Amino acid sequence: MMVIKSYPRLIKWLTRVIILVLSCIMMFWAGAHLFVPGFIKKSASELGERIGYVVAYQDLSISPLRLKVELDGLHLAKEGDSKLLEFKKLVITLKWTKLVLGEIGFSEILLQEPKLVVEKKLPKGTQSGVWNWQELIAAIDKVVPPADPSKPQKPIKISIDELKVSSASLRLLDDSSGFKEELKPFTMKLLDVANYDQHGVVSGVRGQYDFNLGALQVLIPGINKSVTYQHVAITGGLDNSRSGNLGVQLNVKLDDGAVLSHWDFNTEAKSVDGKLEIQNLATAPIIPLLPANKELIGKSGAINAELSVKLGGDVDSVTGDIHLADLAIIEMGQKTPLIVWKMADIRQFEYQMLKSKQGAGNVLAINELIVDSPILQFEINEEGFSNFRRLFAKPATDSSAETASASPTDNSAVFNLDIRSMNLKNGEVFFSDLAMRPHFKVDVKRFNATLLGVSNTPGRFATVAMDGVVAGSGSMRARGQASFDDPRRNHDIQMGFKNLPLSALNPAAISFAGYQIASGRLNLNLNYKAKDGNLSGSNQIIIKKVELGEEVPDFKGKKLPLSLAIALLEDSDDTIDVTVRIAGNVDSPEFSASGLVWQAISTVLTNIATAPFRALGALMGLGANEGVNAVPGEAVFLVDDQDRLEKFGEYLVKRPNSSIEIIGTYDPVQDKKELARAKADTAILIDAGFKLSPGEPVPTPSMSDPRVQAGLKSAYAQYIGRIKLGQRLLMLPDNEQRNEQLHAELIAGTEITDAELRELAHERAKIAYGYMIKADPSLKERIQMGEVRAVGAGKEGIPLDVEVRIK
Structure with missing residues (x-):
């Protein structure tokens, strides 16, 4: 202070500087408060107008x-x-x-x-x-105004x-x-x-x-x-981290869940690399987004995952593991969940989006997919549509329009699926069919399934294995392979059901057959194979100790003869063992595998009463869709029909609860004509010196043989008359045409009475009886001879008729 006081001029200049600074500050403050706001407001308004x-x-x-x-x-x-x-x-x-x-x-x-x-x-x-x-x-x-590019800008x-x-x-x-x-x-x-x-x-x-x-x-x-x-x-x-790179840490909190991620953006390579960790993210808000025809509600469920994302270049990809726990999905308006599972793991998956000038394609590869304790509700409503079809099938108008608009050569949206291993553990399926009256319900518990090599690549087949407990005490097991490109058109699956309680099938029996089932057990061995849509199926049905209950009153459907069928099909061990085969094309609009099976079973059961030989021949794999047939005009059965009669006899030995009545048959028109031919040809051959074997069809004589020509003249003289014969020999030239005319006139002149036709039918029944009791003479007590009957001839001959009775 003493120094400053000693320099009065310095004090004078400092005072002036301080006053100047304070004046500037005051002027700046006054301008900022009084003039700048107005200037800015005016400038903003002018800019807005411009x-x-x-x-x-x-x-x-x-x-x-x-x-x-x-x-x-x-x-x-x-x-x-x-x-x-x-x-x-x-x-x-x-x-x-x-x-x-x-x-x-x-x-x-x-x-x-x-x-x-x-x-x-x-x-x-x-x-x-x-x-x-x-x-x-x-x-x-x-x-x-644009910036001057020539001036460098810092x-x-x-x-x-x-x-x-x-x-x-x-x-x-x-x-x-x-x-x-x-x-x-x-x-x-x-x-x-x-x-x-x-x-x-x-x-x-x-x-x-x-x-x-x-x-x-x-x-x-x-x-x-x-x-x-x-x-x-x-x-x-x-x-x-460096020029051309931007790192972004993005953490999203969604209620009690979180998505933690870090993204690296490379502006030079135009690529993005990301790491995501999903923690306890609730699935409930996401479930309604599923493309269902009716809203789905997520009752519970949480997602945990670790994912890596790569974007840029020719391929965008997402890889990692996903864990979905305690999922429960319910359909709007329903009380029970549609799908529930305890845990689902998607391990080592990679989803790639391929980009090229030819078009885009997507590839999903999963090393292992595991679902623990899944529960599924599968329901068929009164109109016959399943709940999954109702929920996820596209309306017919939409699908047809989509088909019409799609080009057959459009491969821009190719999707390839490849799952190395898929496992379902300890699952449960609740099945119900509300179209039946009463409603049909059955459950499959402890359901396990393994699928290896699941791919939608054409020509590749996945290995399939499944097992479970059905209706409480039955078991289910399936093995085979299927092409997931279109499993309905290409597969080879063997499935077996053991020890199913028949009472569980009561709704089906009541709806389709008009009977209740009191008790019994059912085994099924199914083998279905489809190649490019052509399906062939074998259904072995084994029923043990079946007991029918009461008939359904006022049944309006086609009532099947179950009691009669059981008596004829059940063996001495109270077991029915039949095999029903089906065939069809799955591409046909009216195709239904279950419909074909039921139609085949219904046909067999109906034929048990109306055409037993035909029904049993089909069940025993003997062919003979037309049953057992006699040669027209003769009491003769060909070798195939003889074998069938013997096998039917063997079959009856093991079915002690049934008896049959053999009914000899004849066709008034066909048999009359053929019997006349047989009698005429028999006479010709005998007069010609030939010996005929009994039980064998009468052969047609060869008119080129002199002995047959002599036999023809002898038989003609016997049945038509010598005078008529002499006239023909004088009037007609001796050639092949004269022999044929004499042969035709001999047949036409051979009279056949109704008594002869009835005797022919009776003889046929006796021969059939002989073949059938050949297996066991004790069958004589269970096979009776009935009254002969007129029938129409079929393309295989004259069908033998039988009637089945309960013993």
């Missing part, structure tokens, strides 16, 4: 010493149109230390209640629109210590797709944001961020369904 927008605000205050700006009630809108942006308050605080260094540094940016509208409108008569913010940017570019460093957005809202509107969504209210926080890296090089953006979106409901475009979460928060950070 670009065709309204830019207005309620109040602007500046604290020059603190470098703080407060803006209240901003309003930005296109003239005569909707708003783009408005907010209640914006507070910006700059940092002196950054400004001194030539940087723009913000210590704090606070934005209260911003309302942002992002909208695309379609002008009348146009098919495409422009986003409102694109229009704003284009309008500003028109009035801002990048400006920008940093923000903290940016807070509170009570914000965002509206998204797109007229072209009909998309409308509003996100509100949400908060956002950014920390330590800068456009330069740790070394001070301007290269991108880095920082930490925190978004609190609150409750979120987002409408998914195209399917008109929403995803809803009660609490959504996004946190993370940005970093620049």
Whole structure:
């Protein structure tokens, strides 16, 4: 102080400097408070007029010493149109230390209640629109003078210590797709944001961020369904490890679940690498998005996963493991869940999206898929449609239109599936058929299935193995292979059911046969093989100790002769063992495997009463769709029919609960004609000196043989007359035509009486009786001879008739 006092001129100059500085500060403060706000407001209004927008605000205050700006009630809108942006308050605080260094540094940016509208409108008569913010940017570019490319521009460093957005809202509107969504209210926080890296090089953006979106409901475009979460928060950070790379840590909190991810963006290679960890993410909000015809509800379920994502180049890929626990899905309006499982693991999967000029393709490869304790509800309603068909099948109009629009050579959406191993453990299936009266219900428990090599590549077959417990005490086992390109058209499956209680099948017996089943056990051995749609199936049905209950009163269907069938089919061990075969083409619109099986069984059971030989021949694999047939005009059965009669006898020995009555048959027209021929030819051959074997068909004489010619004349003289013969020999030349005429006149002149036809039928029955009791003479007590009967001849001959009776 003494030094300063000793220099009065110095004191005078310091005083002047201080007064000058204070005056400048006062003038700067006064200008900032009195003149700058008005200037800014005027400039904003002029800029708005130049670009065709309204830019207005309620109040602007500046604290020059603190470098703080407060803006209240901003309003930005296109003239005569909707708003783009408005907010209640914006507070910006700059940092002196950054400004001194030539940087723009913000210590704090606070934005209260911003309302942002992002909208695309379609002008009348146009098919495409422009986003409102694109229009704003284009309008500003028109009035801002372009930068001089010849002048080098030094990048400006920008940093923000903290940016807070509170009570914000965002509206998204797109007229072209009909998309409308509003996100509100949400908060956002950014920390330590800068456009330069740790070394001070301007290269991108880095920082930490925190978004609190609150409750979120987002409408998914195209399917008109929403995803809803009660609490959504996004946190993370940005970093620049080196030039051309941007690292993003993105952590999303969705209610009690979370998706933690880190993304590396390479701007030079135009690629993205990501690592995702999904923690306890609820499936309930996602289940309604499934493409079902009726809304599905997720009652429970959580996803945990570790995924790697690679985007860019010719292939985009997602790899990793997924774990889905405690899933329960229920159909809207139903009480019981449609699908439930304890756990499902998708291990080592890779999903690839291939991009090429020829078209895109998708590949899904899974090393192992495991589902533990699945429970499935499979129901057929009163109209005969399953719940899965009702839920997921496309309407007929949609599928037909899609088929018509699709090109047969369009391979742009190829999808290849490859699952190395698929396992279902300890599952349960509840099956019900409401089309039956009463309703049919059965359950399969402890269901296990293994599928190896599942692929939709044409020509590749997967190995299939399944087993389970049916209806409490029965068992099920299946083995085989199927082509998952189209398993319905190409497969080879063997399936066996053991010890099924027949009472569980009562609804089917009541609905289709008109009987109740009191007791019994059922074994089924099924073998189905399809090649390019052509199906052949074998159904071995083994029924043990069946007991029929009461008939269904007022049954309106085709009542089947079950009692009679049981008596004829059941052996001495009270076992019925029959095999029913089917064949058809699965591509046929009316094809139904179960319908073919039931039709075959119904035909067999009906034929038990009306055509037993035909029914048993089919069941025993003897062919003979026409049953057992006699040679027309003769009491003769060909060798195949003789064997069938013997086998039927052997069959009856083991079926002690049935007896039959053999009925000799004749055709009044066919047999009369053929019997006359047989009698005439027999006479010719005997007179010619030939010996005929009994039981053998009468051969047709060869008229070229002189002995036969002599026999023909002898038989003609005996049955037609010698005078008539003499006239023919004198009048007709001695040649082949005369012999044929004599032969025809001999047959026509041989009279056949009704008594002879009835005797022919009776003789046929006696011969058939002899063949049948050949296996066991004790059958004489169970095989009776009935009254002969006139029938119509078939293409195989004269069908032998029998009637089956319960012993």
